[in-house]
Amino acid sequence: MEQFRLQGQVVLITGGGSGLGRGIGQAVAELGAAVVAADVRTDQAEEAAATLRAQGFRAAAVEMDVTRPESIAAGLQTAAEAFGHVDVLVNNAGITRMQGIGDITPRDWEQVFSINVEGMFLCCQQFFSCLRREGRTGRIVNIASNAAKVTFPGQAHYNASKAAVVNMTQSLAKELAPFGINVNAVCPGAVDTEMLRYCMVKTIEESPADARPTLDDLRASWGPPQLGRLIQPVEVGRVVAFLASDAAGIIRGQSISVDAGSTPY
Numbered sequence: 361m362e363q364f365r366l367q368g369q370v371v372l373i374t375g376g377g378s379g380l381g382r383g384i385g386q387a388v389a390e391l392g393a394a395v396v397a398a399d400v401r402t403d404q405a406e407e408a409a410a411t412l413r414a415q416g417f418r419a420a421a422v423e424m425d426v427t428r429p430e431s432i433a434a435g436l437q438t439a440a441e442a443f444g445h446v447d448v449l450v451n452n453a454g455i456t457r458m459q460g461i462g463d464i465t466p467r468d469w470e471q472v473f474s475i476n477v478e479g480m481f482l483c484c485q486q487f488f489s490c491l492r493r494e495g496r497t498g499r500i501v502n503i504a505s506n507a508a509k510v511t512f513p514g515q516a517h518y519n520a521s522k523a524a525v526v527n528m529t530q531s532l533a534k535e536l537a538p539f540g541i542n543v544n545a546v547c548p549g550a551v552d553t554e555m556l557r558y559c560m561v562k563t564i565e566e567s568p569a570d571a572r573p574t575l576d577d578l579r580a581s582w583g584p585p586q587l588g589r590l591i592q593p594v595e596v597g598r599v600v601a602f603l604a605s606d607a608a609g610i611i612r613g614q615s616i617s618v619d620a621g622s623t624p625y
């Protein structure tokens with residue numbers, strides 16, 4: 361059972377200040393890890409770290425914009441100064457937009473890909489060079505989405521970006537395995553976060569006035585049918601914690617659905 365623990369491990373979570381990032385922080389902290397909440401929103405990252413510290417866990421906040429290599433390098437450096445090293449990178453920062461094909465501008469497409477795909481790659485690249493410099497091994501867990509597998513209308517850029525995450529997970533898992541770096545991903549279903557709330561509000565606004573659902577209607581119907589409710593961030597966090605642990609050392613390059621079976625299998 362020791363292999364499931366994260367005692368002595370340092371886990372850096374991009375987008376760690378909100379939603380899923382916070383749930384992941386809670387789950388890994390409960391298994392003994394020190395948490396670095398890395399976010400472009402430093403106020404949110406500080407709040408996430410303070411919430412963990414108030415429970416007696418080790419946690420710090422760092423400023424990080426995943427689209428800027430110098431910001432990623434500075435964030436990794438600050439994390440190493442706080443806790444000595446970083447063992448696990450969780451690539452969670454991401455955005456979505458609800459836009460039909462006619463409304464997506466080149467700028468919208470670029471923004472989604474710049475954070476969800478390029479930003480993730482840049483974080484992996486910087487983390488890899490840190491580990492090589494220090495002669496350490498590590499683990500990477502990428503947050504994809506079930507949108508990579510089933511796709512949602514009105515989010516062509518988001519769906520494609522998450523499919524790219526699945527492919528990048530496979531590419532990097534092969535390339536980094538010889539260096540002792542294990543790479544996997546999770547594909548969550550509808551998780552109760554600000555991002556999902558944004559999607560719900562857009563859906564309500566765009567529904568015909570005589571058939572407009574309420575937020576409560578959508579909260580009741582968007583979760584996995586088998587679950588009958590939305591997924592909570594910490595439930596995804598527990599799967600991420602497992603993939604970050606030694607117990608998952610035998611799993612490599614996989615993108616695991618975390619959606620109570622709602623993605624066809």
Ligand SMILES: NC(=O)c1ccc[n+]([C@@H]2O[C@H](COP(=O)([O-])OP(=O)(O)OC[C@H]3O[C@@H](n4cnc5c(N)ncnc54)[C@H](O)[C@@H]3O)[C@@H](O)[C@H]2O)c1
Nearest residue numbers: 375378379380400425426452453454505550551553554555
């Ligand atoms: N909520 C869902 O239903 C759901 C489902 C599947 C996958 N996901 C994925 O989970 C991840 C987290 O989403 P969430 O639902 O918690 O959303 P969220 O909007 O609550 O959190 C996203 C976080 O990312 C941060 N962020 C945005 N741009 C950044 C940047 N350039 N650099 C650093 N941080 C940045 C934000 O400040 C925020 O803290 C995303 O990758 C999302 O695509 C979410």
